[in-house]
Amino acid sequence: MDAQALLEAVRFNEQGLVPAIAQDAETGEILMVAYMNKDTLRQTLETGRMTYWSRSRQEVWVKGATSGHTQEVREVRIDCDGDVLLFKVKQNGGAACHTGHRSCFYRKLEGDRLVEADAPVFDPAQVYRK
């Protein structure tokens, strides 16, 4: 994908970041939200593999580099004011979340409690062991 038109349309925030939603291209399930800077956005478009900027580690984060749970870009969208990106992706390895859940949004509000709406699909201790 040629990144130029998209890169020009993005309004990065004061930290030079834009939130990126990863949505399952097949099911419509929202898998996760993380951030990209200009370089990792360009890298994502060039490689077709979701590549974020880790705010906690302050480093390039090729999704799935450790876990094998990579995300392949199927479609790229931008919102009306250019400050959020939406990527429809193919999620490899079954899960997007480091907790082992398919989606990071596995907790939902029921009455006055947060409950686990979906069970984990892998054991993080096995995947992230050194």
Place this chain on the structure above:
Amino acid sequence: MDAQALLEAVRFNEQGLVPAIAQDAETGEILMVAYMNKDTLRQTLETGRMTYWSRSRQEVWVKGATSGHTQEVREVRIDCDGDVLLFKVKQNGGAACHTGHRSCFYRKLEGDRLVEADAPVFDPAQVYRK
């Protein structure tokens, strides 16, 4: 909905805001992303109607107050690290975007161009006229 468990789990950013994704509860389509502060999140949970904090106008933004295109909350989710909210909603009036499109994410990347993937469903000049 009792807001307390959710309010305690949210990690608001340095501006006191949290991004909120509105997803069509029926189709899974992502309609828009905007921000909530603690008060508008509480108001959203109490009223069941999506209520954002407008960063540009610096005011409470009851979605659809002007256009009639309100959003009714069907389900509330929070991500693993508590810094993004996902609301599954019923979109009234056919459109979430002030441009007249159903979704704010109506532009997609095709090759080196951004193209309009979906046609508008209303004429903003009619809806927002004074």
